[in-house]
Amino acid sequence: MQIILEGYRWQMIPAYFILLISMLLLCFGKVFFRGSLFKKIVVGLFLFLSLSLAWVLPYIFPVFTLPEPTGVYEVGAQDIYFKTDLDEIITEDPNDTRELMIKAWFPAAPEEESREPYLNQADRQGFALKYGLPITSFNYLDLIETHTFKDAQVAPGEFPVLIFSHGQYSNATGYSAIIEDIVSHGYIVLVINHTYESMGSLFPDGRIAYFNAEYDSQKLNQEMTDLAWTSSQDFLKATTKVEKRAVAERLVLNYYASEITQRWAIDVKVVVNELEVWNAKSFLSNHIDLNNIGVFGHSQGGAAIGQAMVNSIKIKAGFNIDGVQWGTVINDTLRQPFVLLSSDWPDNHPKINTQVYREDNIANFTSFLLQNSGHASFMDIPYIINISKLSESGSIDKSLASRITSETVVRFFNEHLKDQGTFDVDKLTAKYSELVVED
Incomplete structure (x- = not known):
């Protein structure tokens, strides 16, 4: 049966x-x-x-059900292929230019369109390769029904646009549980697939660019390992703010993740700069509110969007989901509103971000902690792998974690991109006891 x-x-x-x-x-x-x-x-x-x-x-490994979106809009999606004029430094060919795949989620007016499949073949095969499994291991995800309509028409009107940056070596589109909900509240969400540093990018001609493990291993060498270890220990031993700041600066500027942050921040910036073109001539034509652009990201992607905010004045607000802020932000000024949502790391985890996001370099800042959560609680991984120890998602209920995350993101951007005044921190923390404000 x-x-x-x-x-x-x-x-x-x-x-x-x-x-x-x-x-x-x-x-x-x-x-x-x-x-x-x-x-x-x-x-x-x-x-x-x-x-x-x-x-x-x-x-x-269950056949799971994604959370039902809570907004008033149906959700649609199409892929965008973007050939930039940037040099591609990860490949060996010096003539390569950087190609990006972007998944555009948007408020939709569906008619007879079919549902979008859950994760494409690049995501699935890259997932299997990462864990040494047969390449067809995740084909059963065909059984997962998304709430997203494939190639539907965009709903009437203009919508603020949010650009999302995923975690390193993650499924770029493996955040459906929160993104579908955010889109249903009236946002266009553009998910950048950072080529060669995600699990896989599927191009229109059928090519798949998997995570480039050789390049990554060359960069993440013993020197980087030693830097991370000694800096973490020095940070925990430091007794004054001056000492902690010095250690944090040494780490976030020199560790390999800082290079990734700069590269991905450029990806974000070129996408921001391309929005005007897409608003004039694409399926998103006349639907992008160019005056209201926000960014959010998870893990390494959270660092990238923070750096991108320094690099682009077009971005009005940003939301970092559990990412260490690598890059130059520690010595720069963030003028736009910014939120950090952290998972519940153990006490011996060095809180580097406390030295990056400071009163003297960021004026409008809120830091949240999601209690009993893990680093993967903000992704779809807890749905795919139903044991929290394996998925690194803490003891919090996965659906609750998704709901708190998406609602906090929506209320924050409603405040700063829609002028709706819905980002009431006291009301949010009163509604969800798992969500607490950090000093």
Whole structure:
């Protein structure tokens, strides 16, 4: 029945096997349990192991349901291919220019369009390659139904645009749980896939650019490992703000992640600069509110959007989701409103951002902590992998984490891009006890 309703998926192989054995037992039961005590024990253990796997695998890798968007708009999506004039430094060909794939989510007016599949083949195959799994391991994600309509028309009107930057070596579009909800509240969200530093980029001609592990390993060498370790220890040992600031500055300016931050911030900036072109001639034509541009990002992407705000005066507000602020922000001034939403890191985790986001370099700043959360709580990973220890998502309920994240993002940008005055920190923290303000 499961195969008929859902189709084949590898997690169910032990269950298929148990069904086969059950049928054989009905017909030839006595044959299976003839022989010595040792044989009976072996057969029994084998059956017990198969039965256990038949329950465990579908539980760990479930066919999950994404949260229902809470806004008034339907959600649509289309892909944008953007060939920039930037040099591509990650590949060996000196003539390469940087190509970006951007997934545009937008308020939609769907008619008969089909739903967008959950993660494309580049995301799925890159996910499998990262963890050394067969390349078809995540094809069962065809069974996941999104709330996004593929190639639908954009809803009437102009909408503020938010540019999103993902975490390093992550699925660029693996944030559907929060992005679908944000879009449903009247935002265009452009998700930049940072080529060669995500799990995979699928280009219109069928090429897939996977994470470039060779380039990454060359950069993330022993010198970088030593810098991260010694700086973390020195930061924890430091007893004054001056000492902590000096250690933080040494780390955020010189660690390899700072180079990534600068590169991704340029990606963000060139996309911001291209918005006027897309608003004049693309499926987004006359739908982009060019006067209201915001940025948000997770992990490494959170650092990139902070750096991009320094580099572009067109950006009105930014929201960093659990990213260490690598790059030059520590010595620059952030004039736009800015929020940091952190996961619940252990006490021995150095809080570098306390030395980057300071009263003397950022005027309008709020720092939140999402209690009992993990670094992956803001992604779709807790839905894909249903054990928090494996997904690094803490003990917080995954749907609650998604709801708090998307609502906080929406209320913040409503305040600064729509002038709606909805970003009331006291009301937010009163509504969600898991969300607390940090000094």
